[in-house]
Amino acid sequence: MRINQILLKTTKNQYDIGLVILRLSVGSLMAIHGIDKLSSFSVYSSQFSDPIGLGSKTALGLVILAEFIGGLTLCLGLLTRFFSFLIFVTMAVAVFVAHGQDPFAVKELAFLFFLTSFSLMVSGAGNYSVDAFIDKKVNP
Structure with missing residues (x-):
């Protein structure tokens, strides 16, 4: 295997594993x-x-609702885009309104959740999720 294949190529399986890790990390911390x-x-x-x-x-x-229920559902990969949106809105209010005048160090964690929830809104849950299982049952 050539070095550029190792460093530059991502398989679908690697992508889905990355999404599981992201969902479990963000979801558990949110919960x-x-x-x-x-x-x-x-x-x-x-x-x-x-x-x-x-x-x-x-x-x-x-x-x-956004943090606890949304965090648990992200771990499962259930309604991922919906709950990522709720977390995104919640963290947007935290970063830009509730802590708008605070120094960045105070709102840094909320900003990180804001960005990662946006990533999950865009990408979805991935193949290793309840969302994918439901999709395969509905659209065989």
Whole structure:
């Protein structure tokens, strides 16, 4: 095998494995953020910011939906583009509105989630996912 084949070519299988790793990494870290907010809902709801005017409890509920439920579904590769979009919007609000005036170091993690969720919106879940399994059943 020539060096340019090793360094420059990507097989479909390698691409799909990369997506699994990305989904599991982003999804599990997102779920960890969400479970913290879910388990301490009463504490967070009294101090949670309401940057888009929905009320702090509603805003917190939507963030939990995106982070915890979205994170779990990303790990499975279930409704990946939909939940990636929810995470993308949630992180956009975190980066550009809630932490808009903060230094980059404060919003760096949210920005990373913002970018990776966008990547998953574009690419989808890949072949090793519930989405692919459903697609193969629906479109044999």
